[in-house]
Amino acid sequence: MLNRPRAPRTLWALCLCCVLSLPDLHAAEALSQATRPNIVFILADDLGFTDIAPYGSEVNTPTLSALARQGVRFTNYHTAANCAPARAMLLTGVNNHLAGVPNIPEMLAPEQRRHPHYQGVLGDNVVTVATLLEGVGYHTYMAGKWHLGATPEKRPSRRGFERTVALMDSGADNWEQRPYLPLYDEANWFADGERFTLPDDFYSSRFLVDKTIEFIGSNLQDGKPFFAYLPFMAVHMPVQAPQAFTDRYDGVYASGWDVLREERLQRAVALGIVPADAALRTMPGSGDWQALSEQRKRYEAKRMAVYAGMIEAMDFHLGRLVRYLKSQGAYENTIFIFTSDNGSEGSGPADPTALSSRLGAAFMGYHVDYARLGLKGSYNTISPGFASAAASPLAFYKFYTGEGGMRVPLIIAGAQLQRRNAVLPAFAWATDITPTILSLTGTSQPGERYAGKPVQPITGRDLTPLLRGEKQRVYTEDDAVGYELTGHAALFQGDYKLVLNRPPLGDGQWHLYDIVSDPGEVVDLAGDRPRLLQRMQARYAQYQIENGVLPLPAGYSQMRQLVANTVRAQYTDAVLILLLSLLVLLPFLVAHRMRVKYRRQSATSDDQPWSKS
Numbered sequence: 335m336l337n338r339p340r341a342p343r344t345l346w347a348l349c350l351c352c353v354l355s356l357p358d359l360h361a362a363e364a365l366s367q368a369t370r371p372n373i374v375f376i377l378a379d380d381l382g383f384t385d386i387a388p389y390g391s392e393v394n395t396p397t398l399s400a401l402a403r404q405g406v407r408f409t410n411y412h413t414a415a416n417c418a419p420a421r422a423m424l425l426t427g428v429n430n431h432l433a434g435v436p437n438i439p440e441m442l443a444p445e446q447r448r449h450p451h452y453q454g455v456l457g458d459n460v461v462t463v464a465t466l467l468e469g470v471g472y473h474t475y476m477a478g479k480w481h482l483g484a485t486p487e488k489r490p491s492r493r494g495f496e497r498t499v500a501l502m503d504s505g506a507d508n509w510e511q512r513p514y515l516p517l518y519d520e521a522n523w524f525a526d527g528e529r530f531t532l533p534d535d536f537y538s539s540r541f542l543v544d545k546t547i548e549f550i551g552s553n554l555q556d557g558k559p560f561f562a563y564l565p566f567m568a569v570h571m572p573v574q575a576p577q578a579f580t581d582r583y584d585g586v587y588a589s590g591w592d593v594l595r596e597e598r599l600q601r602a603v604a605l606g607i608v609p610a611d612a613a614l615r616t617m618p619g620s621g622d623w624q625a626l627s628e629q630r631k632r633y634e635a636k637r638m639a640v641y642a643g644m645i646e647a648m649d650f651h652l653g654r655l656v657r658y659l660k661s662q663g664a665y666e667n668t669i670f671i672f673t674s675d676n677g678s679e680g681s682g683p684a685d686p687t688a689l690s691s692r693l694g695a696a697f698m699g700y701h702v703d704y705a706r707l708g709l710k711g712s713y714n715t716i717s718p719g720f721a722s723a724a725a726s727p728l729a730f731y732k733f734y735t736g737e738g739g740m741r742v743p744l745i746i747a748g749a750q751l752q753r754r755n756a757v758l759p760a761f762a763w764a765t766d767i768t769p770t771i772l773s774l775t776g777t778s779q780p781g782e783r784y785a786g787k788p789v790q791p792i793t794g795r796d797l798t799p800l801l802r803g804e805k806q807r808v809y810t811e812d813d814a815v816g817y818e819l820t821g822h823a824a825l826f827q828g829d830y831k832l833v834l835n836r837p838p839l840g841d842g843q844w845h846l847y848d849i850v851s852d853p854g855e856v857v858d859l860a861g862d863r864p865r866l867l868q869r870m871q872a873r874y875a876q877y878q879i880e881n882g883v884l885p886l887p888a889g890y891s892q893m894r895q896l897v898a899n900t901v902r903a904q905y906t907d908a909v910l911i912l913l914l915s916l917l918v919l920l921p922f923l924v925a926h927r928m929r930v931k932y933r934r935q936s937a938t939s940d941d942q943p944w945s946k947s
Contacts, residue, residue: 369667370471370472370559370775370776371559371667371668371669371750371775372560372561372562372659372664372667372668372669373559373560373561373562373668373669373671373771373774373775374562374564374655374668374670374671375424375561375562375563375564375767375771376564376565376566376652376670376671376672376673377421377424377478377563377564377566377672377675378568378569378648378672378674378675379417379505379565379567379568379569379570379674379675380417380569380571380674380675380676380679381569381645381674381677381678381724381743382674382677382678382721382723382725382726382731382738383677383678383724383725383726383737383738383741383742384598384601384607384725384726384727385569385678385724385743386398386399386645386649386743387399388407388605388743388745389602389605389607389743390599390601390602390604390605390726391598391601391645392594392598392601393583393646394646395646395649396649396653397649397650397652397653397656398649398652398672398745401672401745401747402745402747402755403754403755404747404748404749404754405670405745405746405747405751405754405755406745406746406751406753406756406757406758406800406801407743407744407745407756407758408743408744408745408758408760408762409607409757409758409759410741410758410759410761410762410849411673411741411742411743411744411761411762411763412740412742412761412762412763412764412815413673413675413676413742413763413764414430414675414676414740414764414817415676415677415733415734415735415739415740415817415819415822416437416438416676416732416733416819417438417479417504417570417675418435418437418438418454418481418482418504419437419819420675420676421435421480421481421482421565422434422435422456422460422482423764423765423794424673424675424767424768425456425463425482425563425768426456426461426462426463426765426768426792427463427765427766427767427768427769427779427793427794428765428790428792428793428794429765429793429881431451431818431881432457432459432460432790433456433457433460434452434453434454434455434456434459435454435456435482436454436818436819436883436884437454437819437820438504439453439454439455440454440504440517440896440899440900441820441892441895441896441899442899443886443890443895445887446884446887449882449884451882452884455483455484455485455488456482456488457790458487458787459788459789459790460789460790461494461780461785461789462493462494463494463561463767463768463771463772464476464490464493464494464561465493465494466494466772466777466778466779466780467494467771467772467775468494468495468496469777470776470777471558471559472558472559472561473497473549473553473558473559473560474496474497474560474561474563475495475496475546475549475550475560475561475562476490476495476497476499476500476562476563476565477498477499477542477545477546477549477562478500478501478542478563478565478566478567479500479503479505479567479570480501480502480565481503483502484502484503484524486527489502489524491524491526495563497526497549497552498524498525498526498527499523499524499525499526499542499545500523500524500525501522501523502523503518503521505567505570505571506521506567507572507574508537508539508567508568508572508574508644509536509537509574509709509710510532510536511523511531511532511536512699513698514571514572514698514713515698515900516697516900517896517899517900517903537647538566538567538568539566539567539644539648539650539651540651542564542566542567542651543651543652543655546562546564546655547654547658549562550658550659550664551658551662554662559667559775561771564652564655565675566648568644568645569644569645569648569679570679571679571682571713571714571715572712572713572714573641573644573708573714573715573716574644574708574709574710574712574714575640575641575643575644575646575708576643576647577708577709579644579646579647579650580636580639580640580642580643580707580708581643582642582643583638583639583642584639585635586635586638586639586642587634587635587638587639587642588631588632588635590624590634590719591620591621591623591634591638591717591719591720591722591723592719592723594638594720594726595723595727596614596726598723598726599612599614599726602726607757608727608853609851612727612852612853613727613854613857614726614727614854614856615729615854615855615856617680617718617722617729617730617738618839619680619684619718619838619839620718620719620722621684621717623719630685632704633686633687634717634719636704636707637707637714637715637716638716638720640707640708640714641714641716641720641724643708644708666749667750668748669746669747669748669750669751670746670748671744671745671770672743672744672745672746673742673743673767674742674743675742676739677724677725677730677732677737677738677740677742678716678722678724678725678731678738679715679716679731679732680718680721680722680730680731680732680733681718681733681893682715682717682718683715683717684717686702686713686714687702695713698713699711700712701713702714718731725737725739725741727854728853728854728855729854729855729856730835730839730840733819733820733892734835734840735817735819735822735823735824735833735834736833737849737855740817740824741849741853744762746770746801750774751801751802752802752803753802756803760800760806760808760809761807761815761826762795762797762808763795763809763815763826764794765792765793765794765795766794766795766796766797766808767794768792768794769792769794769795769797770794770796770797770798770801773796774798779791779792780792795809796808810828811827813827814826814827814870814873814874814877815827816873816874818877818878820836820890820892821836821886821890822834822835822836823874825873825874825877826849827870827873829848829850829851830847830848830849830859830866830870831846831849831855832844832845832846832867832870832871832874833845833846833855844860844867844871845860846859846863846866847859
C-alpha cells in the first residue's frame, strides 16, 4: 500500500517527460527532412554517347561540364534502345517487360497487345520513385515528356507527382502545340492531370525549366526536400533550336560525319571515356559523304548544326535552373542525375530534300527549307550518318541493341558526393537509377505489397557504393542483365555482351563482344569463345521466360507497324463509315443489279423466235 502512490507519480513524470520532449522530436524530424538531399533528375531524349562535352563532343555544354567536374561520369552505363521502356525502368527500378512497357505503344502489334503486359503503358504492378519519395515527405515535380500512358489513372499526377506539366506522346513540336506525327490528332499536354494549352512564346527547353523553377519555388520555404524530374524533349525529332544557338555551329560540320566520328573518338579517348585503342565500325546506311553534292553537304551540315544548337539550348536552360538553386541556397543540398533515355536517333530521312520527304513534311504542315531549318514550322532530323557520329565510337543507334542504341552518358553530381571529376567504368543499367535515388534519400524500397496490392520488386542495383568509392562494381562477373526490343536482343554479363540485331542494319545472328576493351563492337568473339557464347545464350533464354518476352508476329517491322498503327488510329473512323455505307447501300446495289439483269433477260427473250406469237 505504501508504494501505490509512487506508481502514478512515476507515470505522470514519464508522461510529462514525453510531453516536454515532443518539440525535440519535431525538431529532429525537421532536421532529418532538412538534411535529406534534393534530387534533380534530368533526362535528355535521343542523346548520343558523345553528344555532350564531358564525353567528347564539340558541342558547348558548360552546365553539364561543370556537373561532371563536381561528380562522376559513368562510361559503361546502359539503357533501353527506345524511350518508353527506358522511362519505365528509370522511374521504377523494374525491368520494362515486367513493368508493362516492352515497347512504345506506337509500335506494338495487335497480336502482342492481347497480352496484359504488352500494353506499352506503365503497369499498376510497379511503384514509381516519385510515389515512394512523396510517401516520406518529399515534394515531387515533373515537367517534360511522360509517354507512359495518357488515360487518367496513368498520368504522372496519379503516379506520385505532386505538380506536373507533361507531354503524353512520344514527341511533339518544340515551338508550338502541334503533333510531329500523323499518329496524333494534337500534341497532348496535361498539367496536374488536366488538359493544358501551351503559351504563345513556347520553346520546349525554356518552358520546361521555367515550370521546374516555378514548382520548386512554390514550396521552397517549407523545409521539405524536393524531387524534380525534368525529361527534356531535346533532341528528339523534330530537331529545332533558336537561331542564335544554331548559328554557333555554322560550318562546324562541313567536313561530314566520318570526320566527326573520328574527332569525337579522339576526344573521348583523351577524356578517359573509351580505351585508347578503341576502334570504329562503319554502319551501313551512313552514306558516303564524299559522294554528296556540295549543296547536299551544306544542307546536311545545317541539319547537324541545328541538332548541336538544340543540345546547347538544353544545357543553357539547365544552367538557369542551377543558378536559381544557388540563388535560393538550395544548390549545396541538391544531387543532380543526368542521362538520356536511349542513344541517338538514326531513322530520319537520308535526304529530306527529296520529293517524298518534302511531301511528307508538307502533309503535316511543315517545311524543310534550308534558311529556316530548326525554326518554327520546320521539320528537321539528323541523317543516319550524323546519328552514327553522335554515338561515336559505338555501333548502331536508337531501336537497335548495339552499343550506340543503349550506351549513353550518366552523370551524378552533388556537394554531398565524395568523389569529384571521376570517370567510372563499372557496368550500370537503367533500373539502377531508382534504387540509387532511394539510397541517396534514405528511403526504403517497397516490399512485396504496396498500398494494399502486390507489386514487382525492384531489381536494379544501388550505385552509391561506386559514388563513395567503396566498390569497383555492383554487378559481379556472374550477374546477367537481359534486354529485348522487337526481336533485337542483348545480354550483359561481366565485361561481355551477347547481342543480336535484326535486319535491315543487323544480320539476325548472335555476336559476342568484350565491350570494356571494344566498345565499338568491332571484334566478334563468338568463334573464339563458343562455351561462353552458349552459356550467355542460355542465360538470355532464361531472361525471356522470367520476363515474359513474346515472339514477334510473322513479318513484323518497326516502321511498318508504326505506319499501320497510324493508319488504324487516324483513319479507322473513316473506314468504318465507308464500310457501314457499303452495308447500307449493298441491298440497293444488289436490287439494281438484279433489275438490270432482269431487263437484259427480258430483252433477250423478246428477241427469241419461239417467244413470238
